[in-house]
Amino acid sequence: MTATSTASIATDETFDPPLRPLPERAAVLLGRVDAPPRLVAHLRAVHDVAARLVEWVQRRCPGLEFDAEAVLFGAATHDIGKAVHVAELSGPGARHEEAGQELLLTHGVESGLARFAATHASWTAPGIGVEDLLVSLADKVWKGKRVPELEDLVVARLAGADGRAVWEWFMELDEALTGIGEGADRRLAYQMSHPLTRR
Template sequence: MVPLPDRAAALLESLGAPSRLTAHLHVVHDVACHLLDWLEVRYPSVAVDREAVQFGAATHDIGKVLYPAELSSPGAQHEWAGHQLLLEHGVEERLARFARTHASWTEPGIELEDLLVSLADKIWKAKRVPDLENLVVDRLPGEPWEVFLALDEVLDRLAVDAHWRIAHQSS
C-alpha cells in the first residue's frame, strides 16, 4: 500500500483521527495512486495535479473526526466541516477542496482531480457509479467508447482487491 503523504499523515495524527478513519483514507489514497499511475501511462497528455489528488484522497473524509457517527452511518456534515478544518490547519484551497467535493461530483467547477478522488472513494469497495465514471470518460481524450472500455478495465482490476481493502479498514 502506498504511504499517505507526510503532511496528511501528520495532520491525521495531530487531530487524533480514529484508526478506522485513517485506514479508510489509506485505502482510498492507495486506489487514487493506482488511478493516477494508470492515467499517466494511458493518457500521458492529460495534465493532472498528482499532489492534489493524493492529498485529497488522503484527507477527503477528515471532517469525520468532528462527526464520528458518520464513520459508520450516512451523513454529509463531515464534508464542509472537513474543508473548513483543513483550511484552519493551513492547508491551501487547492488541496482542502476535496473534503467538500468528494461526494458532489456534478457541481459546477468540478475538475478531473475531484472526479478521481470521488472515483477512488467508490471503487476501493468495488462500488461502480456509472454517472461518475461517465464524467471521467468525458474528461479524457479519445473515442468515448474506447475511453470507457479502458476505464472499465482499470476499475475492474482495482475492484478485485476490494475484499482486502474492506478487511483492512475493518481491522
C-alpha cells in the same frame, strides 16, 4: 488515540493488502486532529487506489493535464471531517464534508487542497476538475462500488484530452476499475480491522 498510533496506521508497511503510506503532511494532520483508527485506515485505502488511478491515467492518457500530488493529498484527507463527525464513519451523513474543509483550512492547508473534503461527493457540481473526479472515483472504487455517472465524467475528460472515441475510453476505464475492484474485499477487511473509535 496518540499521534504515534495514527502515524503507524498511516505509514507503516502493510502486507494484506499492500498499501502505500499516506503523504507525510496528511499523516501529520490526521495525528493533529486525533483521527479515529478506522478513519486513518480508510484514508490509506482510498489513497492507495487514487495512486493506482493516477499512474493509470498518466500512462494511458499523458495528454490529460492534472495535479497528481493534489489528487493524492485529496484522497488522503477527503474524509478528515469524520474526525469531528465520528458517527458518519459507520453511518450515513454529509456533515463531515464542510467540516473537513474547515478543519483543513484551520490547520493551514491551502483552499485548493482543502476543497477535496467538500467535493468528493459532489462530482456534478460546477467547476469540478479532473483532480476532484479522480478523488471521487477512488473513494467509490476502493470498495468495489461503480458509479456510471461519475465514470462517464472521467471518460469524457480522457476522450477530450486525446481525441479517442468515448467508447474506447469507456472500455479501458472499465477494465482498469474492474482490476482495482478485485482488491476491494481485502481493503474493506483492512479498514474494518481497525477500531471505530479512539481508545
